Amino acid sequence: MTGQVGTDAAVSKGGIEFETLIAEFRRMHAALCASAPDQELTAALRTEFRSLADRLESVRQPVEANRASWRTGMSSRGHPTLVPFDVEHLDQRVFCARLEFSDVHLGGNGAVHGGTIPLLFDDFLGMFVSAKGQPHSRTAFLKVNYRRITPIYTPLLVEATIDRIDGRKTWVSGRLSHGSEVTADAEALFLRLLPGQP
Numbered sequence: 185m186t187g188q189v190g191t192d193a194a195v196s197k198g199g200i201e202f203e204t205l206i207a208e209f210r211r212m213h214a215a216l217c218a219s220a221p222d223q224e225l226t227a228a229l230r231t232e233f234r235s236l237a238d239r240l241e242s243v244r245q246p247v248e249a250n251r252a253s254w255r256t257g258m259s260s261r262g263h264p265t266l267v268p269f270d271v272e273h274l275d276q277r278v279f280c281a282r283l284e285f286s287d288v289h290l291g292g293n294g295a296v297h298g299g300t301i302p303l304l305f306d307d308f309l310g311m312f313v314s315a316k317g318q319p320h321s322r323t324a325f326l327k328v329n330y331r332r333i334t335p336i337y338t339p340l341l342v343e344a345t346i347d348r349i350d351g352r353k354t355w356v357s358g359r360l361s362h363g364s365e366v367t368a369d370a371e372a373l374f375l376r377l378l379p380g381q382p
């Protein structure tokens with residue numbers, strides 16, 4: 185890692201190019217998870233990955249605000265390893281989105297890895313709290329119930345509601361569904377940060 189700081193102009197924050205780059209990265213990530221390359225292909229890929237990492241580290245940004253993977257309006261803000269979702273509806277009380285897990289998220293026997301679902305909920309509920317609850321909040325707790333196996337490569341719906349706001353506290357809950365079946369649900373408390381609080 186070079187630690188070099190790029191300029192704003194060096195960061196692609198707009199246009200379709202960054203979105204298609206992230207889509208290709210996610211495809212590559214899923215293909216890597218699902219593959220078994222032989223030694224020759226592994227060596228060739230390692231060389232290409234190293235070269236790509238060198239080029240990206242040369243335009244490294246110090247804080248999230250300047251990073252291309254921090255774009256509102258893009259699925260998961262353009263972050264390549266968060267769980268991507270497509271927003272269906274957002275209002276003061278309800279937030280819902282469509283998503284599909286991939287080989288990136290596979291645990292075992294066709295089921296999504298148990299650690300991936302809290303990642304989705306933390307990000308999804310956190311976005312909701314940021315947009316319609318209290319911005320600049322942080323997760324104090326997140327409880328997840330795994331009700332059924334969550335399948336990969338299957339259209340799913342994730343929904344959330346803001347249940348209560350009291351002072352700095354926002355209580356929020358979420359559900360992940362496959363058709364009429366809830367596969368996981370969550371409840372969380374977010375606390376608005378105090379001025380100067382890290």
Ligand SMILES: CCCCC/C=C\C/C=C\C/C=C\C/C=C\CCCC(=O)SCCNC(=O)CCNC(=O)[C@H](O)C(C)(C)COP(=O)(O)OP(=O)(O)OC[C@H]1O[C@@H](n2cnc3c(N)ncnc32)[C@H](O)[C@@H]1OP(=O)(O)O
Binds near residue numbers: 307311321323353381
């Ligand atoms: C497409 C539509 C959306 C468009 C959105 C547009 C823009 C959005 C842009 C960006 C959005 C960006 C991000 C959103 C996405 C993801 C969000 C991810 C969020 C995270 O992933 S963030 C990382 C994980 N998170 C932590 O790293 C927290 C570590 N931790 C702490 O930083 C402290 O722990 C803190 C600050 C939580 C509290 O500390 P503190 O000192 O401020 O407060 P204190 O302890 O005094 O508690 C005050 C009162 O809360 C009660 N309380 C506290 N904790 C509790 C608990 N666990 N359970 C029950 N009650 C609790 C106390 O009991 C007391 O209650 P009372 O006042 O009644 O006595």
